Amino acid sequence: MNIHDGQGVSTGVRTALVIGGGVAGPVTALALRKAGITATVHEAYPAAADGVGAWLALAPNGLTALRTIGADKAVEAIGQPVPGVVMADGAGHRMAGFGGFTELPASLAMPRAALFRALTDHAVAEGVHFAYGKRLVSAEETPDGVTAHFADGTSATADILIGADGIRSTVRTLIDPQAPDPEYGGVLSFGGHATDSGVEAEPGTMYFAFGRTFIGYWQGPDGQLIWFAGLPTDTPPGPAELAQVPAAEWLAKLREVYAGHVPGERLLRHTDPERLITVGRMERMPSVPHWHRGRMVLVGDSAHAPSSSSGQGASLAIESAVELARCLRDLPTPTEAFAAYVGLRRPRVEAIGQNAATANKIKAGKAEAAAVTFPTPEEMFRPLHFHRIDWEQRVTVTA
Template identity: 30%
Template sequence: MSDVKRVLIVGAGIGGATAAYALRRHGIDVHCVEQAPKSSAAGTGICLLYNTVRALHSIDLAEPCLEKGLQFERFRQFDAQGNPIAVNPTQPGVGIRRPDLAQILEGAAVKAGVRLDFGVTVDEIMDRGDAVDVTFSDGRRGSYDVVVAADGAYSSTRRKVFGREFDPEFVGQSCWRFSAPRPAELDGFFLFRNEQGGTVGAIPTAKDSFYLFMLENSKEPMWMPDDQLHTLLKERFKGFTAPLIRDAIEQVTAPEQVIFRPFDVRLMPGPWWHRGRVVLMGDAAHAPTPQLTSGGGMAIEDAVVLAECLAAPGTAMQALEAYSLRRIPRVKRVWEASLQISRWERDDPLANADSTAALLLDTYRFLSEPM
């Protein structure tokens, strides 16, 4: 029998909400706090690969995602004009709008009995050895058997417990994203490349929508004025004349439609992803580049495995060590592959196009193995 009875999860994003729900399924009392004042409706879309859908199936949450999103089994490559270069079958995945996914995960957690507080942060953490005492920003206090840091790449929980040396670092790339109505021909993950080395991707998120992204290289993090994002986006897409891209660009008429973000990455070293009774998961432990569209998916896997370990017979320390041993080798391979593709894209995307596609498909095959 597990000695873990009460868990605090810091962060109610993809990983945190999934972990909260998965833990409640095992009968563990869960308190989840989120610094945002309410559930976020921001974001474009996310790709849930086969391994992620499989993890969601294990906790009975795949069907709502399949209903809201769009399943696909193709990876297609094109030139900038839209001429096909290659097509590869992949294990079934699903694209879904981020707000839809957030609603599914948060709704499941609350329905299962998770106590979810928005607009609350953690001020102090004191690990006493047999429990963790926490003071919150609203003055309340609580004591927990385990504290889970699911508060993202810039995790304040990680900084409190592990120090600033593990803050994420800029990787030399940024991303432009926006959503548009989905054309019927978009039946999978599409990737377009121009002769100057530019890369544009397109992923369906529902029967009627998809999102596009463009990668941009720079030595230093770039800042873009919020009120000019739509204009700056269109300038960068000029080298792509594929009808699918041009039709989508015409739908962008306001800066609020565009998201721009630099990529800051971090992979926490082993052998453990915990310090005492505080454990890291998702981007707090392994913030990747997005080339393999696996950041959210790996966080969902983390959540399922962490819940299994914490519910298994034994002590909290045994559970957290078992979680680290199961997750670190798998996550490390995916994180490193994604970073390698990012490097190839920064160095010479055209010359490395075949290597990029080969590594991407090889990692997808690896992800289909048991987690």
């Protein structure tokens, strides 16, 4: 496969069903629109996901991809710049620091729900249609299209169907009933806000403290410290059981595990139970053999969720959405477009996912941080943050 500057040929795809309205869904619809393809986003929930999820960081490569489709300003308006990174051990010793790449935009921290809302509102303003309460149950293909059937008894037909429906993707199981399940990383994830903890944090810097346990934190817009941490366990409760445990009980367990940790002990001691966020099991997708079949294809977490340890989940989903649209714009059939898209994306996302799996082992106490050779922050972030998709170049498939 190679890329050139000549004019590509169209797949003949004019319409698309996008299943899932999280991060990948609206970005995919916007990218397809730029490629001349009309997409409708079908979301299982009855309304947009306001107030759902914890915080995330959107990396410079994700923002660069958003700029391609004109959505970067909408996200920058709701994000907090955090260009700096400091890495330390659990005893409070600084190991490395990095101020960010001056050539790139800063990473942005934001509530996940705020990102959903910003992307959805921007897509709607650009003319993308969203249909809510549409939980996909099956799909059937014809030589000319694909029809999605939803739990409410309705259906919709288009030239292609794109699964942007997350780590528990229904579309993935339709493409390949033998597709792997998400892989548990050995850690339950939590977040929270610490008040008057005495822990120092420079504005615009994200801190990572490794050791027997791990905690990350930064100073939020209101001056409070926002933290995220893991509780190692080999037998994680299911979502229903997880929700039944009172926040005060989880906080007590975390305080016990982080006793003596610098600065985890102080951050947790100054966190009230009502400010605790129970995120759930830290999971990632192992290698998914089949990203597409016929007129159906996966994008984002449905194909390559790397776990939150990567700091790249949302950014990779955005990149893949843009790359998929570019391939559909330029190649003569959906099959060729999907194959080119997978060839362009799989090496990058799987390498990042493997690195995140190593970080998960450290957080779960399955590997000593001291035994792992870490690159410098600049070496670590350069191949991640400088990745760029050139929309103006044309994709071709050659023998």
